[in-house]
Amino acid sequence: MPACVLPAPKGTTCANYARIPVVKNDGDSMDATSDTLVDSWETWNSFRLLCEHHSQLCVALDILNSLPSENSLARWFGESVRAAIINTHSFLTNARGYPCLSKRHQKLITRFFNHSIQIIISGNSVHPKARLVADVSHNHSVSDSQRHPLRPYLDYVGYLYQKMDPLPEQERFELGYRDFLQAPLQYQRAVCKALLDRVPDEEASVKTTVLMVVGAGRGPLVRASLQAAEETGRKLKVYAVEKNPNAIVTLHALIKLEGWEDIVTIVSSDMRSWNAPEEADILVSELLGSFGDNELSPECLDGAERFLKQDGISIPSSYTSFLQPVTSSKLYNDVKAHKDLAHFETAYVVKIHNAARLAPSQPVFTFTHPKPDKESNDRYKKMHFVIPNDTGSAMVHGFAGYFDATLYKDVHLGIEPSTATPNMFSWFAIFFPLRSPIYVGPGSTLEVNFWRCSGPKKVWYEWCVTSPTPSPIHNTNGRSYWVGL
Structure with missing residues (x-):
């Protein structure tokens, strides 16, 4: 059996249900009835925490006729969503009497396709024309799949898939790199x-x-x-x-x-x-890494700048790293599968795809060349990320890192999402995981500390969260991850 879809627990707690009992307990929250509106993400989060983020635990989303905000929907794309169940009552009726979906539903279904999320049609046929087509098909003795009463709904979902724009060449090239020199x-x-x-x-x-x-x-x-x-x-x-x-x-x-x-x-x-x-x-x-300075460009250029003329030009002239909190169950579970501390204290270069970006990225470290005076290449930065109110609650599994470089004057090169160089796949983002995911509520502030440290023979990063929940400092003294000088 490849998968089993279970009904969602009702109410605000699901401790007993998370044990997957084979008999229904009278005290179980499955029986709870409450008029209180429960954020479905909170139920999922409670459930997966009780199950220790098990990698085989996935979500099937019920898609109703009304949808929450864009930010609230976006956080699900960083979770382990495997299927979306669309009830026939969520479909509208077009001028010809056939089922169709609202523009927002269409956009959401297209995103599901792009993330390889299966679509399940559920319910009875509620469109007269759809029922009529099914009856006509039955009378003409066509195959069972064509006679199915939900066939018109399936055809419509298939139509949405067919009219999707083809993937650009760059996206096709990167398909094999998703979550796993121009x-x-x-x-x-x-x-x-x-x-x-x-x-x-x-x-x-x-x-x-x-x-x-x-x-x-x-x-x-x-x-x-x-x-x-x-x-x-x-x-x-x-x-x-x-x-x-x-x-x-x-x-x-x-x-x-x-x-x-x-x-x-x-x-x-x-x-x-x-x-x-x-x-x-x-x-x-061209010594830039995904995080700008993570391939020792500052240290290497320190040694090279001594043979640049006093008025000489350095290309690049500066570069800045950026950081952004993300939800990504896929990446977190891949790191967790190694069952050791070292992998949670290592930065990974990855084509991030199944992720929810919870707040805009912020600048971290900037290096300028030729270097002013003899400044140190060590750095420290404290950042505050505000989770938008309409996102709802979310889980931070780690941070996506990017860079933006000024090569010369107005010529830029970078992968920071808001200013990324078009059609460039030389660099993927970098991912800094958290040992324990951090829960953030709507409108809350995530306080993050980041260090760039160096010793006689190596350079490394350290990172931690100090609010809303403190985390340990990751990679203390470069014990798990460093770049050798």
Whole structure:
């Protein structure tokens, strides 16, 4: 048996029902009758807490003819919803007498499809035309599936599925990454603007700009920089600095293939220990992680900026990390399945899909290059997220992290949802889990503390919630998760 749908408990408590008794107890809340309006999410939350967030416990939502607010509905997309039951009484009647749904219901059903939530039609046929079609089908001895009295309702739901917009190419590419390098175009725009600012038109044929790509990898930023030089008609001398010996082999092959031997010098070295033969006009790096600074861009560029001219340009010039509280039963249960502390204190890069974003994201840490003075790369930030009143109660399973970078002037690159670069799948979000999910009520404030810490050999993050319910500080002293220097 793949699944069993149980009736929802009634009333505000469900402790006995959560034990799934095989006989009905007279004191069970199944028998409770109350005029008090109970938030169905509260019932579900009470139930799953009693069952210790069991991964095989899922929700089947009853979809009624009136729907709650958008925010209230949105929180369910972070829960383990497997089915939506639509009663025939929730359907309207169109001008021809056939069943249809309101615009809000249609939008909700489409979201269900996008999250692979099954649709169940329940009840008796209440549309005269629908019954008539079923009777006619019966008289013509068509197959049982076509004769079913609920067939017109099923056909309508099928029609909603058929008229959905096809997934964009990027979404199709990312399908396999849901819950489980397009940077060069933006970089090329940034280098173009920097070259035009650096070299006036009258000097374009005589002045050569020294550009260093630090962390050159297999060459996408080298190519983007040279294409920018060609586009702007500026002369360029490029140093491609890379410490990975495998990438160096690919770089050499690329330079030879493109005939760039006279323009590009390949340097097989760590940028922090390399002694440059000359200073750079422009320093280009792509060391950004999903959380901006989580791949040691600040530390690496600290070592590289010493060979940038006093008036030199760094691309990127700054980047900021962002954080957002989310409900995601899927991600929480995946972490919980490891049955250890370390996985709850680890940050995961993930294409977050089955999640409810409970409040707008907020900035966390900002780094600027060239770095002002000798400021530390350690950081601390306290944030306050307000849960909208019309969301209802929700469970915070962790935090989604993003970044936004200013490459040069008005050229941006990032994945923060409100300003995300279109059609970019080079970075997915990062997920910071909580050991114990935090309950938040409507209108409540979630107080979050975040640290970026460093030692002689590693950099790590620590995080905790201090309100409404205190959590332990996660990853103290980088005991579970760090990045080595």
